[in-house]
Amino acid sequence: TEDTRKIRLSEVPKHNRDADRKWIIRENAVYDITDFIEQHPGGEVILRACGGSVDPYWKIFSIHNKQQVYDILNEYQIGEIDERDLDDAGHVDWTVLGDEAKNHIVDDPFMHDPERDSNLVFRTEKPCNAETPGSMLTDFLTPLKLFFVRNHLWVPQMHESPHSVTIELSDGEEKTYSLADLKAKFREHTITVTLQCSGNRRAHMSKAALGPTSGLQWDIGAIGTAEFSGVRLRDVLKDAGYCVDGDCPAPCQAETEECDKHVQFISPGDTYAVSIPLQTAVNPQADVLLAWDMNGEPINRDHGGPLRAIVPGTTAARSVKWLGKVSISSDESPSQWQQRDYKCFGPNMKQTQVRDVDWECAQAMQETPVQSAITNVVKANGDKKTTVQGFAYSGGGRGIVRVDVSADGGKTWKQANLHKDQAKGSRRWAWTMWSIEWPKDDLVHAQQAEFVVKAVDDSYNTQPETFEGTWNFRGLCANAWNRMTVPAEA
Numbered sequence: 265t266e267d268t269r270k271i272r273l274s275e276v277p278k279h280n281r282d283a284d285r286k287w288i289i290r291e292n293a294v295y296d297i298t299d300f301i302e303q304h305p306g307g308e309v310i311l312r313a314c315g316g317s318v319d320p321y322w323k324i325f326s327i328h329n330k331q332q333v334y335d336i337l338n339e340y341q342i343g344e345i346d347e348r349d350l351d352d353a354g355h356v357d358w359t360v361l362g363d364e365a366k367n368h369i370v371d372d373p374f375m376h377d378p379e380r381d382s383n384l385v386f387r388t389e390k391p392c393n394a395e396t397p398g399s400m401l402t403d404f405l406t407p408l409k410l411f412f413v414r415n416h417l418w419v420p421q422m423h424e425s426p427h428s429v430t431i432e433l434s435d436g437e438e439k440t441y442s443l444a445d446l447k448a449k450f451r452e453h454t455i456t457v458t459l460q461c462s463g464n465r466r467a468h469m470s471k472a473a474l475g476p477t478s479g480l481q482w483d484i485g486a487i488g489t490a491e492f493s494g495v496r497l498r499d500v501l502k503d504a505g506y507c508v509d510g511d512c513p514a515p516c517q518a519e520t521e522e523c524d525k526h527v528q529f530i531s532p533g534d535t536y537a538v539s540i541p542l543q544t545a546v547n548p549q550a551d552v553l554l555a556w557d558m559n560g561e562p563i564n565r566d567h568g569g570p571l572r573a574i575v576p577g578t579t580a581a582r583s584v585k586w587l588g589k590v591s592i593s594s595d596e597s598p599s600q601w602q603q604r605d606y607k608c609f610g611p612n613m614k615q616t617q618v619r620d621v622d623w624e625c626a627q628a629m630q631e632t633p634v635q636s637a638i639t640n641v642v643k644a645n646g647d648k649k650t651t652v653q654g655f656a657y658s659g660g661g662r663g664i665v666r667v668d669v670s671a672d673g674g675k676t677w678k679q680a681n682l683h684k685d686q687a688k689g690s691r692r693w694a695w696t697m698w699s700i701e702w703p704k705d706d707l708v709h710a711q712q713a714e715f716v717v718k719a720v721d722d723s724y725n726t727q728p729e730t731f732e733g734t735w736n737f738r739g740l741c742a743n744a745w746n747r748m749t750v751p752a753e754a
C-alpha cells in the first residue's frame with residue numbers, strides 16, 4: 265500500500281543475527297522480529313534466517329505455513345521491499361546484492377538425517393516424528409528399528425570429533441569429560457526404561473467434545489522400552505566437584521547454596537535444552553544416566569548417540585539426546601521446551617486464548633501419570649478365543665499392580681495377566697506387558713465387542729474414564745481409558 269515503508273534489499277543483510285535489530289523478509293514484506301525471538305516456539309534457530317528470507321526455511325519447516333503463524337508475524341511487519349529490488353514477476357531479486365546473494369541460499373539441514381524403518385508411522389518427515397504402529401508394540405524391549413523417533417529439529421552430525429560432555433557447577437566452574445573418560449572413570453549401570461512422549465495418545469484427546477488439541481497427533485505408539493547403559497549423572501556431578509551426599513570436602517556446596525535446584529541438559533548449538541530437579545539428578549535411587557548404549561548397541565543417531573541423558577520415570581522430553589552440557593542452576597532451563605511446551609492447563613483454557621496464558625503459573629511436566637493401551641486383539645481357534653494384549657506404564661518409578669479389561673465398553677471388568685520380565689533398575693522404570701483371553705461365549709454383544717483397558721499403579725493412581733476432565737489445549741498427559749472395537753465375526 266501507499267504508506268507502507270519501502271526498504272531497499274541491501275538494508276536487510278545488515279539486520280542479521282548479530283545486529284541490534286534483527287529483520288527477516290517473507291515474500292516481499294520486511295519484519296523486525298527482535299522482540300519475537302524469545303517467544304519463538306522453535307527457540308533460537310530462527311536467528312539463522314535473520315538478515316534474509318524465511319521462505320526457504322519455511323519450505324523445510326512446513327509447520328509454519330498456516331494462518332496462525334502469519335498472524336503472529338504480521339504484528340512485526342515494518343515495511344516491504346522497494347520495487348526497484350523486485351524482478352519482473354514481482355519477487356525479491358537477490359541478484360541485486362551481487363556476491364552477497366549466495367549467502368541466502370539455504371541448505372536443507374535434514375539432508376544428513378539417518379534412514380528410518382518403513383514400518384514407522386510418520387507424523388512429520390522434517391523434523392522426523394514417527395511412532396511405532398500400536399500392533400507392533402508387543403515385545404517387552406522395543407526393537408531399535410521400531411522405537412519411536414521424536415525430533416524437534418534435524419539430527420546433528422556429531423561423528424567427526426570424539427564426543428565430550430561439559431559439567432558446569434553453580435559457581436560457573438566447568439569440567440569436561442570425553443566419552444572415553446566416562447567409560448574409564450565411572451561404574452557402568454544398565455537400567456530398563458520406558459520412554460513416553462508427553463503427547464502420546466494426543467489424537468485420542470483431540471476427539472474429546474472439547475475439540476482438537478495442538479501438536480503431533482500421536483496414536484498409542486510414541487512410547488517404547490529399552491535397556492540403557494551408561495554412568496550415573498550423580499557420580500559425574502560428584503567427580504566434577506558437586507557435593508551430592510554431604511561427604512565431600514568442606515565447604516559443602518549443597519549446604520551453602522540452597523538455591524541449587526535444577527540440572528539443565530543442553531544439546532549443542534542450543535538446539536534443545538530442558539531441565540530436571542537437582543534432587544532427581546543426585547538421588548541414587550532415581551537412576552539418572554548419561555547413556556551411550558541402547559539395547560546393547562551404541563545409541564544410534566536418531567535416539568541421541570553418542571551420548572544422551574536418560575531420566576527414568578519422567579516424560580521423555582527430559583531425556584536429552586546429543587547431550588553436550590549439563591549445568592547446575594538455581595533456575596529451570598529458560599528454553600521454550602521447559603517454559604512453554606510441556607505444561608498442562610485446565611480444560612477451560614482454549615487454543616484461542618493462548619495469548620492470555622500465564623505460562624509461569626503452570627508446572628512443567630516431569631513424572632508422568634499412569635497409562636495403558638490395547639495393542640492387539642487376536643482371534644484364534646475359529647474365533648472361540650480372543651486374546652487382548654497391551655502395555656501399562658506409570659511414571660515416577662511406580663509399578664503397575666493391576667490391569668482391568670472390559671469387553672462391553674466398561675460395564676464389566678476382568679483382570680489381565682501381568683507378564684513377568686527382566687526389568688533392571690532401582691525402581692520400576694519400565695512398562696508392564698499384559699494379556700487376557702476372552703472366551704467367545706463371554707462376549708455379550710452380538711455385533712461387536714468394545715474392549716477397554718485401564719491400569720492401576722502402586723500408588724493406586726488410575727486412569728480417567730474420558731478425556732473431558734483432563735483435556736488441555738496442548739494435548740498432554742492423554743491417558744483416559746483406551747478402547748478398541750472389534751467386530752464379533754472375523
Ligand code: MTE
Binds near residue numbers: 416531566567568586
Ligand atoms: N533431545 C534433543 N536434543 N532434541 C529433541 O528434539 N526430543 C525429546 C527428547 N530429547 C528431543 C530430545 C522428546 S520430546 C522426546 S519424546 C524424546 O527425546 C524422544 O526420544 P526418541 O526419539 O529416542 O524416542
Ligand code: MO
Binds near residue numbers: 414
Ligand atoms: Mo516428546
